[in-house]
Amino acid sequence: VTAAHQVVVVGGGFGGLYTAQSLRRASLDVTLVDRRNFHLFQPLLYQVATGGLSPGDIASPVRHALKGQRNARVLLAEVTGIEATRHRLLLNDGELAYDTLVLASGVVNHYLGRDAWRPLAPGLKELEDALRIRRRVLAAFEAAEREADPERREAWLTFVVVGAGPTGVELAGALGELAHRTLPGEFRAADPRRSRVILLDAGERILPSFPPPLSERACGSLARLGVEIRTGASVVGIDAEGVTVETAGGQERIPARTALWAAGVQGAPLARAVQEATGCKLDAMGRVIVAENLTIPGFPEIFVIGDMAHVEWRGRPLPCIAPAAIQEARYVSRVIRARLGGGVTPPARFEYFDKGMLATIGRSAAVAEFRGLRFWGFAAWLVWLVIHLLYLIEFENRLLVLIQWSNQYLRSSRGSRLITADDGG
Ligand SMILES: Cc1cc2nc3c(=O)[nH]c(=O)nc-3n(C[C@H](O)[C@H](O)[C@H](O)COP(=O)(O)OP(=O)(O)OC[C@H]3O[C@@H](n4cnc5c(N)ncnc54)[C@H](O)[C@@H]3O)c2cc1C
Numbered sequence: 001v002t003a004a005h006q007v008v009v010v011g012g013g014f015g016g017l018y019t020a021q022s023l024r025r026a027s028l029d030v031t032l033v034d035r036r037n038f039h040l041f042q043p044l045l046y047q048v049a050t051g052g053l054s055p056g057d058i059a060s061p062v063r064h065a066l067k068g069q070r071n072a073r074v075l076l077a078e079v080t081g082i083e084a085t086r087h088r089l090l091l092n093d094g095e096l097a098y099d100t101l102v103l104a105s106g107v108v109n110h111y112l113g114r115d116a117w118r119p120l121a122p123g124l125k126e127l128e129d130a131l132r133i134r135r136r137v138l139a140a141f142e143a144a145e146r147e148a149d150p151e152r153r154e155a156w157l158t159f160v161v162v163g164a165g166p167t168g169v170e171l172a173g174a175l176g177e178l179a180h181r182t183l184p185g186e187f188r189a190a191d192p193r194r195s196r197v198i199l200l201d202a203g204e205r206i207l208p209s210f211p212p213p214l215s216e217r218a219c220g221s222l223a224r225l226g227v228e229i230r231t232g233a234s235v236v237g238i239d240a241e242g243v244t245v246e247t248a249g250g251q252e253r254i255p256a257r258t259a260l261w262a263a264g265v266q267g268a269p270l271a272r273a274v275q276e277a278t279g280c281k282l283d284a285m286g287r288v289i290v291a292e293n294l295t296i297p298g299f300p301e302i303f304v305i306g307d308m309a310h311v312e313w314r315g316r317p318l319p320c321i322a323p324a325a326i327q328e329a330r331y332v333s334r335v336i337r338a339r340l341g342g343g344v345t346p347p348a349r350f351e352y353f354d355k356g357m358l359a360t361i362g363r364s365a366a367v368a369e370f371r372g373l374r375f376w377g378f379a380a381w382l383v384w385l386v387i388h389l390l391y392l393i394e395f396e397n398r399l400l401v402l403i404q405w406s407n408q409y410l411r412s413s414r415g416s417r418l419i420t421a422d423d424g425g
Contacts, residue, residue, distance in 0.1 A: 004029045004071075005340055008089055008098035010079050010270070012039050012062035015104030015306025015325035017393070022333035024069045026342055031096065033089070035078040037061055039393055040127055043322065044401070046167065048130035050174040051138065051182075051417035052408055055127050057401050060394040079105065081273035084299055090273075100336055103274065104306040104329070107287070107320060110266035117238045121160075121259035124167055131420060133260055137175065138419045140258045141183060144190035151255070157195040158256035160243045162235050163263030164201035165209070166359040169218060171262055172199040173361035176225030181412040197227045198254060200245060201263075202234040207367070209319065210357055214367040217376040221365040235263075265320065268308055278302065283310040283317065292349040294332055303332045313352045322391065323355045360384045363409055 005028040009016045012034035020032045038059040047053040066072045078092040082101070089096040109123030122132045137159065144156035159179075161172045175197045183192035199206065199222065205215045206222075206229060219229055230245070233252075237244035242255040267286030275282055280296045281289040287310040288296065294309065296302045305311075306325035311318045318324045327350075334346040356370030358380070366380035375383060385405070392398045407413055 005099045006031065006097060007100045007102065007336060008033065008096055009102045009104065010034075010089070011104035011106060011306070011308075012036070012065075012074075013042075013104060013106050013306060013325065014322045015106075015308075015329050016102065017062065017065060018326050018329035019102050019104065019305070019333050020066060020072050021069065022330050023336065024071065026071070026333075026337045026340065028071065028336070028340060030069075030072040031075060031098075032062060032066065032072060033075045033077050033079055033091070033096065034062055035076070037063065037074075037076050038127075039065060041392055041397070042125070043388060043391075045124050045127070045130045046170045046174050048127070048416070049124060049133040049137070049171065050178050051134055051414040052174065053401060053404050054416045055131065057397060057404060058392070059127060060397055065393055079270055081270075082277045082302075084277045084302065087301070099301065100339075101302045102329075102332055103270070103288070103302065103304045103308060104325065105268040105270045105308050107265040107285075107307040108268055109261065110264040110285075111261065112264055114238075117261065120238045120240065121162060121261040123261040123265075124171060125265065133171075134417075135419050136258050137178070138417055141187065141190065141192060141195075142419070143257070145187050147190070153190060154194070154196075155242065155255040156257045157190065157192070158198065158254065158258070159195065160198045160200060160254060160256045160259045162200050162238075162243070162259065162261050164199050164203070164206035164229070164231070165262065166207065166357075168199060168201070168262035169207055169222065169359050169361060171260060172197050172227045173222055173225055173365075176222065176227040177362045177412070178414060180226045182414050182417075193226075195226075196256075197225075198230060198256070199227055200230045200233045200235060200243070202232070204231055206231065207359060210359070210367060210369055211374065214369060214374055214376060218359065218361055218367050221361040221367075221377070224365075225362045265307070271308055274302075274304070285310070287317075293335060294328055294350050303335075305329055305332055311350065311352070318352060321357075324352065327352060358384050358387065363405075363412070 007030045009032045041058040044058045063074045081090040147153040179192045179195035207215045233245040236246045288304040289310045305328035307320040331350045337343040338345040358368045360366040366384040368375040368380040
């Protein structure tokens, strides 16, 4: 009996999990390796960061997601590198042989060369990041309640979000809602309504990847939630007491005890190890530049997908979004099946279907663009809601999120406002 073809998938995010699941009917073995034991629905991290959802609502064990798939197994391990010529994956505590390798280990927060800002302004990428932000934000309101000096209290009630892409906009909107709709009435000395949520960006408009009229709409929705928008403002300094920005009018200091980072990501460290092993090229963001069939040039048995991959589409790299990772996963699984003699051979080039863009602002507004059609306000928010519920991996998560959102929508409540243990971050 010949041994089954071994497909090793690194990462249990959208790219990795969908690859493994799409291979469920193929006669091969799939091993999914992740250093975390759960699939994380990152698009709702901002809700955990602002107390709207609990961690368990947006994360589910990868092992459970693949429970019914007989040809798949899950290994909890950190991948540290590859030995491409020996077809071996290097783990923190061993190695693993593969016939076909699919790399989908995502991206990490990037501080534009200012790593000293990392502990001062947490980013939002991992579940722990969301918990860290939640702790800092809630602790700031508590500190404001106990602060007698008005100026210092104001600094505790000032929240600066750096970066006005979809993550920054969603985070600022949710913070505005928390401060101006959820918390009022719960404090005695500090008035959460006096909080300032400031959304900063060096560019000239927020949501630069959206058409300008939708940026305008988003500005209106944010303003209704009390968010101040400062475009054309580059951050030049962050410390424990505030943020310094450079604007056309010169430098300005914003006293603020909470700064949050939503200004950039870069390829996972594993991308560098892959570069060393294969000589592949990385783009400026540190993502692996792949061939048109998503393999590493010269290594037809190694695919790179999702955020970790730089996939050229119509002259531009695809953005780091879930639909790209999912479509790439499905394509790669078709290529693998076809190579082993199963299914129809897919086109030699990966074709992307643009499903448009969405960003939500608070609990009842969003902006959306789909093939030239633009939606905003409540209608766009409903689209956002349905899509996010559909893409949650487990039915259980969908139910939990729906219950929490109904509660949030009807009562402005945010039930997961817990200040949990400090991990030093
Ligand atoms: C705050 C936020 C909001 C977002 N909102 C949206 C949105 O609204 N819509 C949208 O389409 N997209 C959104 N995205 C982007 C979307 O989440 C990503 O495009 C998607 O998760 C990419 O999937 P992936 O599989 O490439 O990587 P990921 O989902 O990041 O998964 C990577 C996996 O690899 C594992 N891993 C990493 N390194 C190693 C290693 N060395 N060894 C073992 N395992 C490893 C990680 O633990 C992780 O499970 C958002 C992202 C963030 C951070």
